[in-house]
Amino acid sequence: MPEAEAVSRMFGRIAKRYDLSNHLLSWGIDFWWRRTLVEKVKRTQPGIVVDLATGSGDVAFALERKLGVQTEVQGLDFCQPMLDEAERKRLNRKPVPGVHFGWADILDLPLASDSVDAVTVAFGIRNLENRSRGLGEILRILRPGGNLFILEFSQPYRWFCPFYYTYLKYVLPILAGWITGRPDAYNYLGGTIMKFPPREGLVLEMREAGFRDVLALPMTLGIVSIHQGKKVAGE
Numbered sequence: 001m002p003e004a005e006a007v008s009r010m011f012g013r014i015a016k017r018y019d020l021s022n023h024l025l026s027w028g029i030d031f032w033w034r035r036t037l038v039e040k041v042k043r044t045q046p047g048i049v050v051d052l053a054t055g056s057g058d059v060a061f062a063l064e065r066k067l068g069v070q071t072e073v074q075g076l077d078f079c080q081p082m083l084d085e086a087e088r089k090r091l092n093r094k095p096v097p098g099v100h101f102g103w104a105d106i107l108d109l110p111l112a113s114d115s116v117d118a119v120t121v122a123f124g125i126r127n128l129e130n131r132s133r134g135l136g137e138i139l140r141i142l143r144p145g146g147n148l149f150i151l152e153f154s155q156p157y158r159w160f161c162p163f164y165y166t167y168l169k170y171v172l173p174i175l176a177g178w179i180t181g182r183p184d185a186y187n188y189l190g191g192t193i194m195k196f197p198p199r200e201g202l203v204l205e206m207r208e209a210g211f212r213d214v215l216a217l218p219m220t221l222g223i224v225s226i227h228q229g230k231k232v233a234g235e
């Protein structure tokens with residue numbers, strides 16, 4: 001089975017318990033990570049924002065709340081059960097948010113070139129089969145002057161690594177197994193976190209893809225970071 005299909009199926013199996021496991025496994029710090037991301041997006045005052053790998057839609061909802069009605073927010077993902085969860089949450093909110101959810105693969109986005117002011121990707125870039133192609137697609141849809149914001153796990157500060165990797169390898173699958181009933185999914189996720197490049201590595205990849213003014217902000221002992229990069233005219 002192609003890797004992308006396996007990833008989509010794996011998220012499909014945990015979709016219903018995804019939010020709960022996120023909040024429990026991060027001790028609730030994930031709310032703060034997503035809030036920080038959204039505040040950074042707000043500073044760039046975008047008119048159209050696309051949240052890729054939107055999953056159950058939490059970043060898309062937070063963007064809509066923070067940016068208000070003058071900003072159009074779209075959440076896209078290639079896992080239908082995750083999108084169903086996002087839509088179920090949307091319809092249960094009062095007032096019903098104006099966010100639109102839809103199916104899309106980051107590696108082949110159904111969006112016009114130069115059409116979007118900001119792109120967010122929270123905890124999704126790590127799962128891409130071909131990261132440079134994904135970054136290229138994002139650069140294509142951004143208008144010149146538009147920004148990409150990536151919230152993603154990263155390699156923590158060196159002294160913390162032994163504790164963290166032990167947690168990812170031995171503790172996370174057990175806890176996640178209790179919460180979601182799918183310890184295998186969290187074996188995979190823990191593995192992708194450990195294999196993901198450090199902050200400087202992703203900065204370099206973004207520059208190589210054509211982004212400029214690339215910055216990385218470490219948070220929570222470097223466990224996660226926000227990377228930001230700009231599309232410049234003519235690149």
Ligand SMILES: C[S@@+](CC[C@H](N)C(=O)[O-])C[C@H]1O[C@@H](n2cnc3c(N)ncnc32)[C@H](O)[C@@H]1O
Pocket residue numbers: 004007008011022052053054055056057058059076077078079082104105106107121122123124127128129
């Ligand atoms: C860990 S979840 C993150 C969800 C959400 N952004 C959040 O912050 O909770 C990763 C999501 O990335 C999606 N994903 C992975 N690869 C993708 C791709 N190539 N195209 C679109 N979505 C993808 C998965 O389906 C999954 O919903």
